[in-house]
Amino acid sequence: xxxxxxxxxxxxxxxxxxxxxxxxxxxxxxxxxxxxxxxxxxxxxxxxxxxxxxxxxxxxxxxxxxxxxxxxxxxxxxxxxxxxxxxxxxxxxxxxxxxxxxxxxxxxxxxxxxxxxxxxxxxxxxxxxxxxxxxxxxxxxxxxxxxxxxxxxxxxxxxxxxxxxxxxxxxxxxxxxxxxxxxxxxxxxxxxxxxxxxxxxxxxxxxxxxxxxxxxxxxxxxxxxxxxxxxxxxxxxxxxxxxxxxxxxxxxxxxxxxxxxxxxxxxxxxxxxxxxxxxxxxxxxxxxxxxxxxxxxxxxxxxxxxxxxxxxxxxxxxxxxxxxxxxxxxxxxxxxxxxxxxxxxxxxxxxxxxxxxxxxxx
Numbered sequence: 001x002x003x004x005x006x007x008x009x010x011x012x013x014x015x016x017x018x019x020x021x022x023x024x025x026x027x028x029x030x031x032x033x034x035x036x037x038x039x040x041x042x043x044x045x046x047x048x049x050x051x052x053x054x055x056x057x058x059x060x061x062x063x064x065x066x067x068x069x070x071x072x073x074x075x076x077x078x079x080x081x082x083x084x085x086x087x088x089x090x091x092x093x094x095x096x097x098x099x100x101x102x103x104x105x106x107x108x109x110x111x112x113x114x115x116x117x118x119x120x121x122x123x124x125x126x127x128x129x130x131x132x133x134x135x136x137x138x139x140x141x142x143x144x145x146x147x148x149x150x151x152x153x154x155x156x157x158x159x160x161x162x163x164x165x166x167x168x169x170x171x172x173x174x175x176x177x178x179x180x181x182x183x184x185x186x187x188x189x190x191x192x193x194x195x196x197x198x199x200x201x202x203x204x205x206x207x208x209x210x211x212x213x214x215x216x217x218x219x220x221x222x223x224x225x226x227x228x229x230x231x232x233x234x235x236x237x238x239x240x241x242x243x244x245x246x247x248x249x250x251x252x253x254x255x256x257x258x259x260x261x262x263x264x265x266x267x268x269x270x271x272x273x274x275x276x277x278x279x280x281x282x283x284x285x286x287x288x289x290x291x292x293x294x295x296x297x298x299x300x301x302x303x304x305x306x307x308x309x310x311x312x313x314x315x316x317x318x319x320x321x322x323x324x325x326x327x328x329x330x331x332x333x334x335x336x337x338x339x340x341x342x343x344x345x346x347x348x349x350x351x352x353x354x355x356x357x358x359x360x361x362x
Contacts, residue, residue, distance in 0.1 A: 039185055039236075047185075052234070060290075071283075078323065087145075087351035087353070090112070090148070093112065096358060098246075099273070101355075102144060103350065104122070104144050106313060108120060108142070116154060117149075117151060119155045120156045121157060121253065124146050125168050128166065129162055139324065141350065143349075143350030143351030146169075152179045156216070157170070159184065159187075160225050160237075163317055174197070180199075182199075182201075186236060190235070204219060205218065205220075217240065218239075218240060222289070225237050239251055241264065241271065243268070246358045249271060252300070254313070255292060256292060265305055272307045273310060277314075278312070278313060279314030280313060283321055295330070297309070297345075301344070302340075309344065331345065
């Protein structure tokens with residue numbers, strides 16, 4: 001492009017970003033368009049017989065995506081730090097009724113409870129994308145090296161977006177650990193393409209019990225699903241509640257604000273630990289329906305009646321316009337404004353581990 005002074009300028013950063021979005025969209029469409037899942041089940045308050053839904057609807061069309069790309073305004077810098085993290089060795093299992101939680105980063109958390117090792121939304125890839133040459137890149141190294149994981153028994157995948165359902169990582173877990181993968185309705189078909197053979201689907205409020213007596217509940221989230229132009233909301237999205245004899249853990253996955261937080265507390269009780277997303281929330285006109293912001297995370301903590309909350313979904317993949325450190329700063333400000341003791345909401349560093357002793361549920 002010729003400038004007024006006669007020099008030639010390259011494409012703007014926004015134009016480059018837009019071209020990347022379009023290229024990625026075409027790549028996804030080409031790879032997945034003919035493989036949209038089909039759920040065969042009764043019509044419900046969140047399934048119309050063809051697609052899953054919520055009222056009001058939560059989904060983003062191409063027009064909205066393009067509007068966002070043309071009007072993006074970064075609220076802060078991002079810096080890459082892929083330094084290998086030397087996390088202390090983790091126990092193979094906890095059999096004494098204790099709970100241990102380790103933050104890998106993004107929405108990937110290792111939960112050790114009731115003799116089981118459980119991973120949430122695992123991603124060790126360099127990009128949250130169907131192709132490793134395009135899409136959001138990793139800015140922080142995983143807090144645990146993949147080879148240092150203890151034996152993984154369960155993998156919980158909240159929905160099919162690429163930063164939560166990562167093909168390479170799930171395939172590697174299936175090969176190296178052979179865990180049971182637990183997913184919302186109509187998501188096992190995706191995992192079967194990745195080479196996963198052991199997969200269990202849960203509807204909202206459906207529960208499964210493991211051989212060790214730990215129960216996993218599928219619970220509502222305010223979100224949506226798509227991996228290609230052909231499969232919008234053809235699979236369900238969810239959070240999970242994990243219940244052992246001593247502990248109750250809520251993993252929100254991705255979610256906007258809604259009355260599901262209150263319903264989860266009413267049906268399953270207040271969690272000992274609520275694992276809540278705090279990042280990818282700007283601009284609010286585009287993100288608010290699907291991602292809570294730090295202030296809403298504090299509200300969710302209060303509504304759930306959580307004894308402790310843990311922040312996730314920040315600082316690793318640049319998925320929105322908030323700066324890399326902004327979610328943590330905004331969370332601190334929201335806690336102060338609410339009068340919430342900052343010790344009530346744990347903001348972990350990569351590889352951070354916390355352990356709680358056994359207790360009676362009462």
